[in-house]
Every structure is written in structure tokens, then in C-alpha cells.
Amino acid sequence: TSSLISNYExxxxxxxxxxxxxxxxxxxxxxxxxxSLAVAVRKIGQPESEKRNWMAMVTQETLTGLISGVVTGLAITLVVGIWKSNFILGGIIGFSMLSAITVANLAGSLIPILMDKIGFDPAVASGPFISTFSDLTSVLIYFNIAKYFIENVL
Structure with a gap:
């Protein structure tokens, strides 16, 4: 993550x-x-008769991320906009949160499924992957959105 951030110095x-x-x-x-990972691991661990279609679970978790992202994104947009008297900055941060949360929920539901399919225990193996993946993707999302706004809007 530090190396990635250094690309945006x-x-x-x-x-x-x-x-x-x-x-x-x-x-x-x-x-x-x-x-999202916890929900996916719980579903994977259920008896076969109680498991849902994995695609439905991924869709539901992604929609949950989208809704959570909209709510937190709007809240942080308002907080930063009022705090810094800069609603463009608030919008950059809010949209970044919306995007990062949605991507993290998508990954959190897919990674345990992938781990299970390749024969690893998803409860043990998924945690390090989602932590690293969400850190890297959220930094990429945030700084690319900020870069776009600074270069094209401001």
C-alpha cells in the first residue's frame, strides 16, 4: 500500500x-x-440444502455494499463539505468511499468462494486476501478519482 501511495506523491x-x-x-x-466475507463463509458452511446459489449471494453482497456505500458516501460528503467548506473535496471522498465499499463487498463475497473451489478453508485463507485486496483497491480507487477531479473538474 505504501508503494502504491508513493505513486501518487x-x-x-x-x-x-x-x-x-x-x-x-x-x-x-x-x-x-x-x-461480506463473513456472510459468504457462513453460507459456504451451511448444509447443502440451505445453501443459496453463489451468484445470488454475490449479487446480494454487492448490492449491500452499494447501499452502504451510498449512505456512508453521502454522509462523508456532507461532513467534509461542511468541515472544509469544500463540497468538491467531500464529493471526491464520498464517491471514493461508495466505490471502495462496493468493490470490497464484491471481493469479500467472491474470495471465499474461490478459496473453497480450490480446496482451501475459506474461513482461514480468505482474511489476508480481503485485507490486502481492499487496501490496495481502495487506495487505487481514491487517488484515481481524486486525480480525475483535480485534472478535469477543478
Missing amino acids: GLISEAAILSVFVTLITGTAGNAGTQ
Whole structure:
């Protein structure tokens, strides 16, 4: 994650305030992905008669991430917009949270399924993957959204 962030040093030096919100976005996405992972592992562990179609579970968890992302994204947009008197910055952070949470929920539901299919215990093997994946993707999402807005909107 540190190496990835270093690729955005120019962007951070141009808008240092962006660095304040990195842990908020990575932490929130990581928590959402871990929760989605727990739901998927629970479903995988159920007796065959109680298991749902894995595609339905992935869809439901992704929609849950989208809804959570919209709610938290709007909330952080308002908080940052009022706190920093900058609703564009708030929008960048809010949209980044929405996107990062949705991607983390998608990954959190897919990773245990993949682990199970290749013969690993999804309860043990999935945690490190979702943590790393959600950190990396949320940083990529955040800084690419910020870069786009700074280059094209501001």
C-alpha cells in the first residue's frame, strides 16, 4: 500500500488534504469487505440444502455494499463539505468511499468462494486476501478519482 501511495506523491503534494482521508477509506472498505466475507463463509458452511446459489449471494453482497456505500458516501460528503467548506473535496471522498465499499463487498463475497473451489478453508485463507485486496483497491480507487477531479473538474 505504501508503494502504491508513493505513486501518487505529486497528487498528494498538490492537494495534501487527500492524505487525511486515506485511512478512513481503506478502513471502511476493509470492514465492509470483511463483513461480506463473513456472510459468504457462513453460507459456504451451511448444509447443502440451505445453501443459496453463489451468484445470488454475490449479487446480494454487492448490492449491500452499494447501499452502504451510498449512505456512508453521502454522509462523508456532507461532513467534509461542511468541515472544509469544500463540497468538491467531500464529493471526491464520498464517491471514493461508495466505490471502495462496493468493490470490497464484491471481493469479500467472491474470495471465499474461490478459496473453497480450490480446496482451501475459506474461513482461514480468505482474511489476508480481503485485507490486502481492499487496501490496495481502495487506495487505487481514491487517488484515481481524486486525480480525475483535480485534472478535469477543478
